[in-house]
Structures are given as C-alpha cells and as structure tokens.
Amino acid sequence: MxxxxxxxxxxxxxxxxxxxxxxxxxxxxxxxxRLTELARTPLAAEDPARVRVFLIALGVSLLWIIGARFWLPxxxxxxxxxxxxxxxxxxxxxxxxxxxxxxxxxxxxxSSVTTxxxxxxxxxxxxxxxxxxxxxxxxxxxxxxxLERLQLLQNFANSLSSSDWQRLRGSRLILGHEVQALYxxxxxxxxxxxxxxxxxxxxxxxxxxxxxxNWMTNRYDLRELWNRxxxxxxxxxxxxxxxxxxxxxxxxxxxxxxxxxxxFQPAPxxxxxxxxxxxxxxxxxxxxLSGRQAYPRITRWTVARDAAFRSIFKGTVRSELFFSLxxxxxxxxxxxxxxxxAHPTQLFxxxxxxxxxxxxxxxxxxxxxxxxxxxxxxxxxxELVQFLKGHWPAxxx
Amino acid sequence: MLFNSASFLLFLPVVLAGYWLWSGNFGRKLxxxxxxxxxxxxWDWRFLGLLGFVVVTTFAASRLILYLKGRGARVQSLxxxxxxxxxxxxxxAFFKYFNFFEDNLITLLAGFGLSSAAxxxxxxxxxxxxxxxxxxxxxxxxxxxxKVDTRVSLxxxxxxxxxxxxxxxxxxxxxxxxxxxxxxxxxVIGEDLFVALQAIVTGFLYxxxxxxxxxPFVDKIFARPADYSGSLLLAATFxxxxxIYFDFNGYSLIAIGVSRLFGYKLPDNxxxxxxxxxxxxxxxxxxxxLSSWLRDYLYIPLGGNRLGVAKQMRNLIVTMLLGGxxxxxxxxxxxxxxxxxxxxxxxxxWQLRPGTVSNEKNxxxxxxxxxxxxxxxxxxxxxxxxxAKTLADSLAVISGIFTWRTVMGVPPISIPLALLVLxxxxxxxxxxxxxxxxxxxxxxxxxxxxxxxLCALAVGLITKTGLRSFIYFQx
Numbered sequence: 001m002x003x004x005x006x007x008x009x010x011x012x013x014x015x016x017x018x019x020x021x022x023x024x025x026x027x028x029x030x031x032x033x034r035l036t037e038l039a040r041t042p043l044a045a046e047d048p049a050r051v052r053v054f055l056i057a058l059g060v061s062l063l064w065i066i067g068a069r070f071w072l073p074x075x076x077x078x079x080x081x082x083x084x085x086x087x088x089x090x091x092x093x094x095x096x097x098x099x100x101x102x103x104x105x106x107x108x109x110x111s112s113v114t115t116x117x118x119x120x121x122x123x124x125x126x127x128x129x130x131x132x133x134x135x136x137x138x139x140x141x142x143x144x145x146x147l148e149r150l151q152l153l154q155n156f157a158n159s160l161s162s163s164d165w166q167r168l169r170g171s172r173l174i175l176g177h178e179v180q181a182l183y184x185x186x187x188x189x190x191x192x193x194x195x196x197x198x199x200x201x202x203x204x205x206x207x208x209x210x211x212x213x214n215w216m217t218n219r220y221d222l223r224e225l226w227n228r229x230x231x232x233x234x235x236x237x238x239x240x241x242x243x244x245x246x247x248x249x250x251x252x253x254x255x256x257x258x259x260x261x262x263x264f265q266p267a268p269x270x271x272x273x274x275x276x277x278x279x280x281x282x283x284x285x286x287x288x289l290s291g292r293q294a295y296p297r298i299t300r301w302t303v304a305r306d307a308a309f310r311s312i313f314k315g316t317v318r319s320e321l322f323f324s325l326x327x328x329x330x331x332x333x334x335x336x337x338x339x340x341x342a343h344p345t346q347l348f349x350x351x352x353x354x355x356x357x358x359x360x361x362x363x364x365x366x367x368x369x370x371x372x373x374x375x376x377x378x379x380x381x382x383e384l385v386q387f388l389k390g391h392w393p394a395x396x397x
Numbered sequence: 398m399l400f401n402s403a404s405f406l407l408f409l410p411v412v413l414a415g416y417w418l419w420s421g422n423f424g425r426k427l428x429x430x431x432x433x434x435x436x437x438x439x440w441d442w443r444f445l446g447l448l449g450f451v452v453v454t455t456f457a458a459s460r461l462i463l464y465l466k467g468r469g470a471r472v473q474s475l476x477x478x479x480x481x482x483x484x485x486x487x488x489x490a491f492f493k494y495f496n497f498f499e500d501n502l503i504t505l506l507a508g509f510g511l512s513s514a515a516x517x518x519x520x521x522x523x524x525x526x527x528x529x530x531x532x533x534x535x536x537x538x539x540x541x542x543x544k545v546d547t548r549v550s551l552x553x554x555x556x557x558x559x560x561x562x563x564x565x566x567x568x569x570x571x572x573x574x575x576x577x578x579x580x581x582x583x584x585v586i587g588e589d590l591f592v593a594l595q596a597i598v599t600g601f602l603y604x605x606x607x608x609x610x611x612x613p614f615v616d617k618i619f620a621r622p623a624d625y626s627g628s629l630l631l632a633a634t635f636x637x638x639x640x641i642y643f644d645f646n647g648y649s650l651i652a653i654g655v656s657r658l659f660g661y662k663l664p665d666n667x668x669x670x671x672x673x674x675x676x677x678x679x680x681x682x683x684x685x686x687l688s689s690w691l692r693d694y695l696y697i698p699l700g701g702n703r704l705g706v707a708k709q710m711r712n713l714i715v716t717m718l719l720g721g722x723x724x725x726x727x728x729x730x731x732x733x734x735x736x737x738x739x740x741x742x743x744x745x746x747w748q749l750r751p752g753t754v755s756n757e758k759n760x761x762x763x764x765x766x767x768x769x770x771x772x773x774x775x776x777x778x779x780x781x782x783x784x785a786k787t788l789a790d791s792l793a794v795i796s797g798i799f800t801w802r803t804v805m806g807v808p809p810i811s812i813p814l815a816l817l818v819l820x821x822x823x824x825x826x827x828x829x830x831x832x833x834x835x836x837x838x839x840x841x842x843x844x845x846x847x848x849x850x851l852c853a854l855a856v857g858l859i860t861k862t863g864l865r866s867f868i869y870f871q872x
Contacts, residue, residue, distance in 0.1 A: 002859070003606060003610050003816065003859050003861070004607075004610070004813070004815035004816040004819045004820060005815060005819065006855075006858075006859050007602055007606040007607055007610075007820055007856075007859055008819045008820045008823045010602055010606075010852055010855055010856060010859075011599065011602050011820065011823060011824060011828060012823060012827060012828065012831075013852055014595060014598050014599050014602070014849065014852050015599075015827070015828040015831040015832060016831060017595065017845050017848055017849060017852070018595050018831070018832065053590050053591070053846040053847075056844070056846060056847035056850070057846060057847065057850045059847070060847050060850040060851050060854070061850060061854065064851070064854045072858075233403075233404065233407055234403070236407060237403030237404070237406055237407060238403070240403075240406065241403065244854060244857050245854075245857065245858055246857040246858070246860050247857070247858075247859075247860045247861070248857075248858045249858050249859045250859065250860065250861060
C-alpha cells in the first residue's frame with residue numbers, strides 16, 4: 001500500500017517537473033519534437049548550467065545524507081536483523097539480573113566458534129555458584145564479520161539506558177574478545193558472503209566507515225587492496241546504499257520484531273564431519289607462519305579493532321579477556337600458541353592448551369573441524385570457568 | 398550487470414567521468430566500446446567473442462555493400478546483404494532456437510517410438526543476442542538501402558551494436574539514427590542532463606518500485622496456476638499486464654536516460670500502450686523500436702498493404718508470428734504472436750469495411766471506450782501465454798478465469814490492489830496527459846535537475862530490496 005501510493009505520487013511529481021521543463025523526445029526515425037534540438041550549436045556546450053547542475057545535484061545529495069541521519073535512523077530499518085535481536089536479548093538478560101555491589105559484567109564478543117562454544121548462561125551460573133557475582137552478556141554471532149561485531153556492540157550500547165550505564169560504571173566491566181586465526185588475519189572476512197546474515201547490511205553504517213578504513217589501512221598495502229577490489233566495490237555500494245537510505249521504507253515496513261536471538265547457539269554434529277581418529281593433542285609448529293614477521297604483520301590491525309570495540313563502552317571497560325577455542329586445524333593451533341607468547345601481559349584463555357584438547361579429543365564433541373557440539377561446549381565452558389575462578393577473586397559470603 | 402544493481406551504480410559514474418574528461422571523439426567512443434565490453438562480460442565473458450564476431454561480420458558486410466554499390470554492382474551487393482543477414486540469423490537461430498528444435502525433435506521422434514534419449518547438446522543463451530543481431534541486420538539493410546552512405550569505421554560499428562545502454566534489451570536503434578550521432582563529439586547541456594535524469598528516475602520508479610513490488614504476487618500465482626481460483630488468476634494476469642509494462646518501459650527509459658548522459662539520443666520505446674483503443678494503435682505504442690523494425694524490415698518487404706487485402710492479412714499474421722518467435726523459443730511465444738497477428742488481421746479487415754472511421758480523433762466517445770475495452774482485454778489475455786511457463790499452465794490460467802474456478806483449502810492470498818491499480822491508472826491517464834501537453838518552461842533546467850535528484854533519492858527510499866532481473870533480458 002505504502003509503496004503503491006508513494007510511488008504513484010513520485011511518478012506524478014516527476015511528470016510535472018517534465019511538463020515544466022523543455023524536455024524533448026526522439027522518435028524512432030530520428031526526428032525530434034522540437035527544432036531546437038537540431039539547431040543546437042557548439043556554443044551550447046559551454047552552457048554554464050552543466051556545472052551548476054552537478055553542483056546542485058551534489059548539494060541536494062549531501063543535504064539528503066545529512067537530513068537522513070536525523071530523520072531516518074538506520075536502526076529503525078534493521079530491527080529484524082540477527083544483530084539487533086541479539087542485542088535486545090542481551091539487554092533483557094542484563095535487566096533480569098539485579099545489580100550487585102562489586103559485580104563483574106563480562107561481555108563476550110566473537111564469531112560462530114564462540115556462539116557454539118561458549119555457553120554464557122552456564123558460565124554465569126558456575127561463576128556465581130563459586131561466589132563470583134557476574135553477569136555474562138553473550139554477544140557473539142555466527143558468521144558475523146568484524147564490522148558486524150562492532151555494530152552488534154553498538155546496538156547493545158545504544159540500547160542501554162542511563163541507569164544501565166551507571167551500573168556499568170559501577171561494575172567491573174570485562175570485554176571478552178575472541179582470538180581466531182581465520183578472522184584475525186582478515187578484516188573483510190565474511191563481509192560480502194555472509195551465509196548467516198545475508199541481508200544484514202546494517203553494519204555498513206556510514207558512521208562505521210572511518211573505523212573500517214582504519215582497519216584496512218592497518219592490514220593491507222595498496223597491492224593487497226587492489227586484489228580485494230571486488231569486495232571493496234561491494235563495501236562501497238553497501239555504504240552508499242545505507243547513506244542514501246535506499247529501500248529504507250521497505251526495510252522499515254518489514255522490520256517487525258521477531259523472536260529474540262540468544263548468543264549461545266550450539267549446533268548438532270555435521271553429517272559430513274567424519275574425522276579419522278581423535279583430536280590431536282598438538283601439531284608441529286608451522287615454519288613459515290611461526291616466523292617472527294608473519295603473524296605480527298597480518299594481525300597488526302586487530303589492535304585497532306579491539307580499541308574500536310572498547311571505545312563503544314565509553315571508558316567503562318576495566319579490563320579485557322582474550323580467549324580462543326580449540327580446533328582440528330593446525331594453523332589455528334599454531335596461531336593461538338603464538339598469540340599466547342606474543343601477548344604475555346594480556347589475560348588470555350588459550351583454548352588449544354593440551355589440557356583442554358585432551359578433554360575434547362572425541363569427535364562426538366565436535367560439530368565440525370572448527371566448531372564444538374553442545375557437549376563439547378559444556379567442557380570448554382567448564383574450563384573457562386576454572387580459568388576465570390583462578391583470576392577473579394570470589395566475593396566473601 | 399543490471400541497471401538496478403549496485404555494481405552499475407559504481408560502473409556508470411566511472412565510465413561517465415572517463416568519457417567526459419576525455420576531449421577527443423575517438424577516445425570517447427573507444428572508452429564506450431571498452432565499457433560496453435566490460436558491461437557484457439559481467440554476465441559471461443565467453444560471449445564477448447560472439448559479440449565481436451557479429452561486429453566484425455557486420456562491418457565487413459556493410460563495407461562490401463558500399464564498395465559494390467559504388468561500383469554499380471547492385472546484384473552482388475544484394476548477395477552480400479543476404480549473406481550478411483544469413484550469418485546474423487544463423488547466429489541467432491543457433492544460440493536461441495537450437496534447444497527448442499532439439500527438444501521438439503526428440504518429442505516428435507519419441508512419438509514415433511524412434512528415440513526417447515535426453516538432449517545431446519544444450520546451448521547457453523547469450524544475453525541480448527536478439528537485440529544485437531537485429532542491430533547488425535539493421536546496419537546491413539540500411540547500408541544497402543542507402544540510408545547509411547558513409548564508410549563507417551569498425552569502432553563506430555562496434556559502438557552501434559554494443560553500446561551498453563541498449564546492448565541487452567534495446568531499444569533497437571536504427572543505424573541511420575545512431576551512426577550520425579557518432580560522427581561528431583557529443584555536446585551535453587543542462588537540459589540534456591535534466592531529460593536524462595527524468596528518464597532514469599521514471600525508469601527506476603517503474604522497475605524497482607512498481608514492477609518489482611508486483612512481481613512476487615504474480616510469480617506466486619503463475620508458479621502453480623492450477624491451485625488458484627479464477628479471481629486470483631485474473632488478478633495475477635492483470636498484475637503481469639502492469640508488471641511487464643513497468644519492467645520493460647522502465648528498462649527502456651533507463652537506457653534512454655543513460656545514453657543521453659553520454660550525449661546520445663535513443664528513440665522512445667513506449668507511448669502509453671495501455672491507452673490504445675485498437676490493436677494497431679497498441680502496436681504503434683508498445684515496444685515501438687521492435688514493432689516499427691518488424692514493420693520496416695519485414696512487413697513492408699513482404700508486400701505490406703500493397704498487394705490486396707488477403708496478402709495484407711497474411712503479412713500481418715506472418716510478421717506478428719515471427720515477432721512472437723523472436724521473443725523466445727517456446728510454443729507459448731508462437732501462440733502469443735499468432736494470436737496478435739490473427740486479431741490484428743481481423744481488426745484490419747474490420748477497419749477496411751466501407752464507412753468505418755479509422756482515425757481516432759473522429760471516433761465517438763462510446764466507440765473509443767468500447768475499442769479501448771476490447772483492445773485491452775485482448776492484450777491482457779494474450780499476456781497469459783507470454784507469462785506462463787508451459788502450454789499447460791497457459792490453459793490452466795485461461796480455463797480458471799473463464800470458468801471462474803473456485804478452490805477450497807488454499808490459504809488466502811491478498812491481492813495488492815493499490816499496487817495493481819493506482820500506478821498504471823495514474824501513468825496511463827494523468828502522466829500521459831501531462832506529457833502530451835508541454836507548457837512553457839517554468840524551471841531553469843538546473844533547478845529542475847536538483848528537484849529530480851531529490852525525487853531520485855526519494856525513489857531510493859521506497860525501492861524494493863533484492864535484485865530482480867528485467868523480463869526482456871531473457872529475449
């Protein structure tokens with residue numbers, strides 16, 4: 001209904017503009033309706049109107065973009081996306097757990113390995129049972145690219161009320177970052193080919209563009225950027241799409257709130273995952289990647305990423321927790337071990353430690369080579385509980 | 398690359414910038430040819446070779462025809478013309494109709510119990526082949542007819558055939574209209590930009606707002622026509638009646654507007670066909686570049702209306718039948734073309750009766766109204782085989798409508814009435830009136846342009862999400 005009425009109205013406006021103009025049409029045999037078309041002289045090429053129309057077009061577009069920022073907020077058009085629903089779920093969870101003096105609030109962000117591997121509710125229960133007053137906000141999303149993870153944290157932060165912010169300031173807010181070889185080496189991973197959230201373009205929010213450019217310039221040189229040109233084209237059009245609010249009314253119309261989306265979503269074992277033998281306890285070091293230069297070069301940008309994530313919480317983050325999850329692939333194993341050695345001052349829970357891998361050797365505990373099944377997630381979460389208990393003091397009484 | 402795709406949104410400004418920054422005409426044309434190749438390769442680069450073959454053979458044929466005509470060898474030039482046409486028709490027949498003939502041959506042989514094997518070879522249909530081979534034929538014929546009497550360069554021929562705005566779905570531009578525009582550097586003033594943007598904005602409104610919003614409803618019903626009631630089938634048929642108009646006219650307007658941004662003028666392809674009060678008038682308003690092409694390059698060479706009533710009827714039917722087959726290799730298009738041809742012949746026969754008023758201006762309001770109703774009903778019903786996937790589906794839709802079938806137990810589907818009625822009514826009545834009565838300009842082009850930019854941005858707001866290809870790309 002909206003589309004039909006608004007579209008027809010616009011059609012009439014455009015037709016009226018044409019009526020007032022000197023528009024001409026060409027017939028099939030080449031004759032025009034107005035003689036002036038044919039009488040045009042080279043002098044007409046100097047028509048200063050051409051410059052003016054470009055300037056006017058540019059001005060109108062800029063005014064539109066500025067106006068859209070205030071009157072057409074993107075958040076209204078993307079209310080039905082998984083990231084918006086997950087943020088709403090987490091806000092609900094925060095409100096359900098009453099504030100306690102000296103409480104920890106642990107915000108866990110990450111990709112599908114975290115979504116399937118870290119049971120936030122179980123983690124919270126176990127830590128509370130151990131006398132650690134904690135609220136776990138599981139903000140990881142399967143398939144989410146880095147900018148989507150940023151958007152997810154922004155969605156969460158933007159939904160916080162002033163009393164929520166007061167609570168965060170009074171608590172020990174810990175931001176938990178997933179460390180993952182595949183993701184950490186590529187700021188554009190899953191950007192254009194995201195199987196889980198194919199229509200979620202909310203993260204290509206023009207406000208996030210400087211952040212993305214910062215990540216890319218920290219990660220790629222010019223030659224590498226040229227090689228990623230098809231993705232850059234996609235990114236440019238997605239940002240343009242959101243900046244100009246293309247399809248805004250359609251998205252807004254269909255953005256009814258669906259069922260909220262939990263951050264921990266275990267998956268059953270994949271049928272084609274049939275490993276021979278048990279999970280190896282360790283792998284030989286990779287001579288190329290373990291070289292001193294490779295990892296630092298490709299993960300230099302992650303510092304900027306983690307800083308961007310942290311800045312969303314306006315200085316309320318007290319400390320950070322880094323965690324990785326185990327996997328069947330050697331490069332992830334090697335990367336986690338390198339990360340552990342390269343960042344000795346960071347609180348890092350290495351999921352590829354022999355002790356954890358030993359407990360997760362059975363293939364039935366896995367969904368696929370990179371993701372834990374539910375039973376595997378239980379074990380991993382138990383280990384994470386033990387790790388945190390060792391680092392966070394319990395509250396007396 | 399679709400006009401309504403994000404990649405085109407980037408492609409066009411880049412090509413425009415390159416084109417306008419280059420000062421020489423040759424360089425500009427070269428930029429356009431390269432851009433057109435890139436545009437075509439975005440679908441399937443493998444068919445660039447075929448496009449190149451069509452360009453080179455057309456160039457060779459037109460040069461030879463000119464050379465032979467210059468030497469007075471009229472018969473030899475006619476032979477070259479027929480060879481040139483034959484080559485293009487062979488290309489078209491092979492790529493477009495091979496699968497159709499193969500399927501029908503297998504069915505026929507199976508009927509005689511000779512074979513029931515699966516098809517041996519399947520040929521991929523190159524996008525836009527029907528359009529660029531027709532451009533090639535046009536150039537050869539226009540050269541032979543003396544309408545193109547200068548030695549056109551290979552670059553000009555390449556640009557005429559492969560110019561990206563009209564490459565994949567027309568409009569089919571006459572060589573005599575397009576080639577003279579290539580002779581000199583194109584000039585663009587503010588008014589050109591206004592006209593271009595107006596066409597582009599209207600085209601996008603038609604395509605991404607109206608057509609793409611109607612399409613899901615039509616697709617759903619036509620996917621399983623036997624499952625739906627007569628009222629829904631009629632609504633879906635009317636939906637397609639609107640959809641195809643907005644889709645193809647939208648494409649044509651965007652093509653015309655984009656060409657105008659480069660300074661090239663393409664002819665109008667539609668002139669409010671749903672206001673037509675006779676079938677003849679409808680075909681002078683619908684897909685004008687094709688219908689006039691068929692008239693000038695097929696109907697008139699067949700004898701047109703010069704050889705008596707019977708042959709005129711025959712020529713009409715043959716022309717429309719071939720027009721139907723041109724649309725696609727399917728019995729549905731054969732039926733669509735034959736139906737239009739036969740009904741056009743009947744209408745022409747009716748108009749030839751003594752005392753019949755053929756000029757619309759002299760007809761009474763009642764005659765115009767009844768003529769409009771009959772014409773549009775015929776057009777509406779003829780769209781059924783055009784849209785349906787199979788002959789059986791066509792019959793299911795037609796029988797469902799005429800028996801006013803009622804179906805129990807099917808979940809109700811709401812008919813998007815506002816979308817089906819409002820845009821087509823306003824376009825055919827009000828927009829047509831506004832366009833037909835131009836007034837003294839009130840706005841300076843640049844301010845009108847600014848308002849159009851605003852309209853274009855507003856169109857973006859209500860644009861349908863997701864890409865949907867243009868219907869005529871399949872032809």
